[in-house]
Amino acid sequence: MALRWKPTIPEDNNPDDQTGSLRHYPFAQVVRVQSGPDQGRFRWYLNELPGATTIKKQGVEESLEAAKQAADEQFRSWLTWTGLAPAVTEPETVPVASSTASPAPSPPRPVDPPEQRLPRYLAPLCEGLAAYVEEHGPALDSLYRWKIPAVPAFVPFERDSDSLPKANARLKRALSAAWHTQPERQFEIAEWYVAKWGGVHNRPEKLWGYIAAAEDELAGSGTAGVASWSKLLAVRDPDRFAIFDARVSVALNALQIVQDHERPIFFPPLPSKNTKIGKFHEWMKARDHGDAHKAFPARAYGIYLRILSEVARQLELAAIDEVEMLLFAQAEDLALQAMSHPSDAALPAIAAE
Template structure:
């Protein structure tokens, strides 16, 4: 049984089917709040448009500021906006060093943090990969008919629906634990290939959708924001389907 996969082995049909249905609802589905600390940059409120504008504004700031300014932006993006508060300052510095040296291999460890930074460094090239996104990637393949999908790596989470360290939710469900999926033929990605394969998959989906008139203005971040916004809904749908089998 294979233990790793390449981008060519990711079947994008389930993802295209999901996004065709979900993207028209993105502005309603995405409700993430902007923290109060960002009011100094002129951003407040919640929702799709506000967060998209924030991302592109911070991207401009990143390229206009010096190293000290980038470290402060990284802290705000990861801790305040992203809600990941466990990183030590030296860890964020290491992520910035990776980014500035145009690293070509991205490890699994720390992806929920460094992908947030990448998503504002180059929002048209990089997307956030976190616990919610990982669950959506698995759930979509299951819901839309992949009996043997590609097993993207889970990221530790705190949500009782998508999965937490108390044994609750999707990632702890007997059908959707990593070893269970691998046992029934899902192909596991190498840890250091996980993030790049995710990006490659999103780009392949985007290229497919751009051929349709209604998606010609589609942004890469739209795909990631939809995965994030609908993670709980997708997790519940997949678990309900599993119980019916």
């Protein structure tokens, strides 16, 4: 099932802005980039696809047809993943006659796609977090209270009647579209989202460094500045990346204590001005085996993303930021629960590796 492509605004009949639909529902869009390093090329996007945490959602191609083809391929991958379309199989080859008999081939052994394999040591945390999200996720609209300041005029966004979680998720995708189609505005977007929306202030040269860095370079750079650069990664690709800050880190650590995980994976304590978060850091430090939970910070963000993706897959969530927002919203509550947990033994710990 291929998408049917038409001009996004029929009256304009603009060949540089097209929408791909199936049965009148718009699943994808292709637009010509107007400025910046990708000027003249075509960027494609897929709209939110339920459960599609491992499907590529956007990209840039040299031509309109190549961009539409790339979007079609990812859309078909999603259809196959959901079971709505059969998987593509290789054509059968006709065996060449031979005078010697050959043994019958063994039946193929099913292998999970690499992105769906979960390291064994992450399973308890993913299962525990999935259970927590399943219990508390329905109340996210009332739990998440992060307000949205005045949005830059060049970003097409209105909150309308959406709840704060839904509005913030939609805002992130509006910023992402502006980031890719208006690259000359990237510093303005970064400064607004990190400082005005997120409350984290950086020197201009630091922000420029984050903007210039490749995604994988940032994701593997440790935890220094993660509260800033993870916001920019989430803007670049909100379906692949999520914000990671002190509250989220505390929520993950506290959840494992509350749920009595036998071998918890403690994430590094990140800087915070929040006194409750700071108190939890001190409580952890007094009860932990040295500083084992601070080890391997270069891999902490990647593990965090892997956990969010797995939980979103298990619960068939539309996007990973649903999990991130719940962790952010519940950090203080989980920290208080952990500090009043009956067990007063020293905390077992392994590094987030």
